[in-house]
Amino acid sequence: MGVTERKVREKAALRQEILAAARELFAKHGYESVSMRKIAERIEYSPTTIYLHFRDKGELLNEICTETFQLLSKKLAKVVASEGDPVDLLRRGLRVYVDFGLSHPNHYRTTFMTPHQHPPHTVSLDQKINFGTGGQAFQYLLDAVGRVMATGPTRQTDVMATSQALWMTIHGVTSLLITKELEFPWSDKNLLIDIAIAGAVKGLLR
Amino acid sequence: MGVTERKVREKAALRQEILAAARELFAKHGYESVSMRKIAERIEYSPTTIYLHFRDKGELLNEICTETFQLLSKKLAKVVASEGDPVDLLRRGLRVYVDFGLSHPNHYRTTFMTPHQHPPHTVSLDQKINFGTGGQAFQYLLDAVGRVMATGPTRQTDVMATSQALWMTIHGVTSLLITKELEFPWSDKNLLIDIAIAGAVKGLLR
Amino acid sequence: MGVTERKVREKAALRQEILAAARELFAKHGYESVSMRKIAERIEYSPTTIYLHFRDKGELLNEICTETFQLLSKKLAKVVASEGDPVDLLRRGLRVYVDFGLSHPNHYRTTFMTPHQHPPHTVSLDQKINFGTGGQAFQYLLDAVGRVMATGPTRQTDVMATSQALWMTIHGVTSLLITKELEFPWSDKNLLIDIAIAGAVKGLLR
Amino acid sequence: MGVTERKVREKAALRQEILAAARELFAKHGYESVSMRKIAERIEYSPTTIYLHFRDKGELLNEICTETFQLLSKKLAKVVASEGDPVDLLRRGLRVYVDFGLSHPNHYRTTFMTPHQHPPHTVSLDQKINFGTGGQAFQYLLDAVGRVMATGPTRQTDVMATSQALWMTIHGVTSLLITKELEFPWSDKNLLIDIAIAGAVKGLLR
DNA sequence: TATGAATGAGCATTCATTCAT
DNA sequence: TATGAATGAATGCTCATTCAT
Numbered sequence: 001m002g003v004t005e006r007k008v009r010e011k012a013a014l015r016q017e018i019l020a021a022a023r024e025l026f027a028k029h030g031y032e033s034v035s036m037r038k039i040a041e042r043i044e045y046s047p048t049t050i051y052l053h054f055r056d057k058g059e060l061l062n063e064i065c066t067e068t069f070q071l072l073s074k075k076l077a078k079v080v081a082s083e084g085d086p087v088d089l090l091r092r093g094l095r096v097y098v099d100f101g102l103s104h105p106n107h108y109r110t111t112f113m114t115p116h117q118h119p120p121h122t123v124s125l126d127q128k129i130n131f132g133t134g135g136q137a138f139q140y141l142l143d144a145v146g147r148v149m150a151t152g153p154t155r156q157t158d159v160m161a162t163s164q165a166l167w168m169t170i171h172g173v174t175s176l177l178i179t180k181e182l183e184f185p186w187s188d189k190n191l192l193i194d195i196a197i198a199g200a201v202k203g204l205l206r
Numbered sequence: 207m208g209v210t211e212r213k214v215r216e217k218a219a220l221r222q223e224i225l226a227a228a229r230e231l232f233a234k235h236g237y238e239s240v241s242m243r244k245i246a247e248r249i250e251y252s253p254t255t256i257y258l259h260f261r262d263k264g265e266l267l268n269e270i271c272t273e274t275f276q277l278l279s280k281k282l283a284k285v286v287a288s289e290g291d292p293v294d295l296l297r298r299g300l301r302v303y304v305d306f307g308l309s310h311p312n313h314y315r316t317t318f319m320t321p322h323q324h325p326p327h328t329v330s331l332d333q334k335i336n337f338g339t340g341g342q343a344f345q346y347l348l349d350a351v352g353r354v355m356a357t358g359p360t361r362q363t364d365v366m367a368t369s370q371a372l373w374m375t376i377h378g379v380t381s382l383l384i385t386k387e388l389e390f391p392w393s394d395k396n397l398l399i400d401i402a403i404a405g406a407v408k409g410l411l412r
Numbered sequence: 413m414g415v416t417e418r419k420v421r422e423k424a425a426l427r428q429e430i431l432a433a434a435r436e437l438f439a440k441h442g443y444e445s446v447s448m449r450k451i452a453e454r455i456e457y458s459p460t461t462i463y464l465h466f467r468d469k470g471e472l473l474n475e476i477c478t479e480t481f482q483l484l485s486k487k488l489a490k491v492v493a494s495e496g497d498p499v500d501l502l503r504r505g506l507r508v509y510v511d512f513g514l515s516h517p518n519h520y521r522t523t524f525m526t527p528h529q530h531p532p533h534t535v536s537l538d539q540k541i542n543f544g545t546g547g548q549a550f551q552y553l554l555d556a557v558g559r560v561m562a563t564g565p566t567r568q569t570d571v572m573a574t575s576q577a578l579w580m581t582i583h584g585v586t587s588l589l590i591t592k593e594l595e596f597p598w599s600d601k602n603l604l605i606d607i608a609i610a611g612a613v614k615g616l617l618r
Numbered sequence: 619m620g621v622t623e624r625k626v627r628e629k630a631a632l633r634q635e636i637l638a639a640a641r642e643l644f645a646k647h648g649y650e651s652v653s654m655r656k657i658a659e660r661i662e663y664s665p666t667t668i669y670l671h672f673r674d675k676g677e678l679l680n681e682i683c684t685e686t687f688q689l690l691s692k693k694l695a696k697v698v699a700s701e702g703d704p705v706d707l708l709r710r711g712l713r714v715y716v717d718f719g720l721s722h723p724n725h726y727r728t729t730f731m732t733p734h735q736h737p738p739h740t741v742s743l744d745q746k747i748n749f750g751t752g753g754q755a756f757q758y759l760l761d762a763v764g765r766v767m768a769t770g771p772t773r774q775t776d777v778m779a780t781s782q783a784l785w786m787t788i789h790g791v792t793s794l795l796i797t798k799e800l801e802f803p804w805s806d807k808n809l810l811i812d813i814a815i816a817g818a819v820k821g822l823l824r
Numbered sequence: 825t826a827t828g829a830a831t832g833a834g835c836a837t838t839c840a841t842t843c844a845t
Numbered sequence: 846t847a848t849g850a851a852t853g854a855a856t857g858c859t860c861a862t863t864c865a866t
Binding site for chain 3: 648649650651731773774776778779780782783785786787788789790791793794795797801804805806809810813814816817818819820821822
């Protein structure tokens with residue numbers, strides 16, 4: 001009875017351990033520079049063991065991405081659920097996105113800044129239509145923008161395009177702060193994020 | 207007479223061929239995934255030949271970056287030299303940046319989206335102070351923003367921070383359009399770029 | 413039961429096979445001229461397999477040297493343990509050294525005639541003090557010389573210097589007979605060894 | 619004319635320059651670890667140029683050996699030509715040999731301690747009979763030993779074997795002092811050489 | 825479930841050497 | 846006489862992955 005359950009739990013735990021190690025190493029050294037052996041060494045298992053949990057190196061990458069989107073979605077869901085002026089809500093959502101990236105640079109880098117050569121082995125049609133694995137997260141943005149537009153006059157009325165443009169903006173902020181963290185003499189990070197987000201949102205309004 | 211010249215020309219041509227192959231491959235598969243062999247195969251020379259023109263793989267990367275910044279600077283210089291309202295000039299400069307990235311995706315990807323582990327063999331102090339090899343290009347942005355602020359009232363007065371925030375914005379636009387070109391169901395690219403840039407600039411003004 | 417043991421035995425056997433191949437090749441062509449591939453080819457395994465048993469090429473060399481000293485020490489220990497006049501014992505020890513070299517030319521060549529650029533990864537302080545890995549063997553010589561000097565009058569009283577000079581002498585004999593075995597028209601080997609050893613020992617006495 | 623002569627002189631000079639560079643590098647890093655390119659770099663000529671003066675890398679090695687023997691022979695000739703007691707003369711000759719090795723470690727190492735895989739392209743029958751390229755030098759030793767034996771009673775009467783044994787002894791001294799110069803905690807070098815030579819010569823006498 | 829052993833393919837780089845000039 | 850360009854072969858070593866156990 002309990003034996004089976006324990007086994008299942010242990011298996012899941014190891015799976016998570018592998019993912020954690022992979023995520024950290026991918027983010028730190030880049031997907032290509034990380035070998036299966038190094039991941040295995042870090043968790044103190046044999047390389048072969050990884051293959052019992054993941055088909056290949058690429059699947060590790062895909063899993064990490066999916067996981068990232070789930071985490072992000074959860075964060076965004078909270079903002080959506082909270083009260084407030086639509087404009088303010090949008091601003092807070094964007095800020096949450098950036099903060100998420102900066103506080104999970106490993107996830108962010110791996111998910112949004114790693115070239116994915118080989119597509120996941122299984123991609124549902126549904127996923128393709130709904131903006132891939134990140135669909136749910138993007139949907140929140142669409143909703144937030146839609147509500148802003150519904151409330152007052154805006155310069156743009158194309159919810160989709162506006163949302164995409166906003167995503168681009170905050171992705172630029174997040175990704176540059178992550179990659180060039182040390183290479184570039186940035187001004188105060190908080191200030192930069194504020195300027196970018198405030199500007200983008202203000203630019204959206206009439 | 208002409209013999210020497212022809213040799214020089216041929217040598218330069220081969221050098222360019224190597225750079226072109228490397229740039230394309232780096233952009234497509236990522237720096238780490240490209241081997242000297244693959245570059246050599248593409249140009250139909252032996253791997254050894256590459257080493258007659260470049261010290262090592264890292265030098266290839268550095269050369270490509272330098273080249274990119276020079277190309278970009280030239281484009282931006284034209285905008286700077288042209289006449290017009292400071293706000294308009296800024297907008298045009300940002301657009302030139304994005305267009306440059308989209309029409310030189312290999313250059314852009316290799317230069318701005320490749321992690322540079324190993325610094326160039328020679329880095330002048332001047333370069334370090336002036337934001338690396340891209341200093342000149344960034345200087346144009348600083349100038350443009352400075353002029354806008356000098357002309358009329360803006361929400362921000364910090365030229366440096368504002369410039370950096372603007373760079374982040376347009377980098378987000380450029381990089382996402384390049385990487386996820388096919389993976390994501392984008393709205394009309396032109397529209398997206400316009401929204402992002404117009405928004406950012408408008409957000410900058412009071 | 414026996415399965416594990418068999419595996420262990422097989423692993424040790426392969427390790428020895430690799431060492432044997434390396435030793436032979438190192439001795440024949442010199443350390444630098446022997447590649448991991450060539451060693452692998454000789455034992456009909458892939459080059460990678462060698463790395464499952466040895467960290468790198470240098471470790472192969474070190475292992476061979478250690479092994480050599482152990483073999484040599486064992487031979488010398490027997491002489492030391494035997495009975496006899498100190499002078500005779502010394503002579504017999506020197507002869508054992510030369511014979512060891514001639515009957516293990518690969519060991520000897522690799523250990524005493526190969527330049528060791530890269531020190532072993534781990535060198536104990538003890539080893540450094542005691543003349544490296546060969547400390548035990550050299551200690552036997554020191555002891556033998558010491559006993560000769562303690563017994564009767566000798567021309568020299570410096571045990572250390574005398575021992576070193578004796579080592580030099582027998583190394584000359586051994587190494588030349590090994591390297592130039594075919595290139596030089598030697599007189600009878602036994603005679604040569606006798607002359608050299610007898611002379612050196614006689615020269616030591618008053 | 620003078621032109622031809624100058625050319626000849628220049629050619630010879632460059633040849634010597636190449637040999638000097640090769641000798642030094644061979645001795646320092648070992649024959650195998652020295653590349654033609656490195657030799658060329660040191661003399662600031664192109665690698666190709668070396669091939670105008672020497673057939674291949676192996677010929678460089680052979681030339682250096684021949685040269686070494688000539689130098690050594692010259693030194694020994696002086697001793698032979700000098701006056702003195704035969705025993706003393708022998709001792710002085712042996713000392714000259716060791717000193718030669720220690721003050722020309724590059725020559726010595728390359729000539730006596732480098733495995734010669736490929737025999738010289740041209741080896742005369744005469745050379746083979748006369749102990750190879752080093753025949754002249756060895757002849758001096760034979761003569762010196764012969765004279766000692768002719769003068770007084772010795773333990774051995776086999777000039778050839780005794781000479782060879784003496785050579786072995788001094789080679790041991792020379793080679794160990796060169797190779798393990800730093801690896802081994804030698805006593806005073808002069809003392810060691812004296813002990814070895816004095817012992818060997820004394821051992822030769824009745 | 826987990827692993828140790830094994831490998832073919834690949835890596836960046838250097839080699840001695842040739843050839844056209 | 847001298848060289849710059851070029852290369853096939855080789856270097857030590859690491860890779861992702863498989864397979865028998």
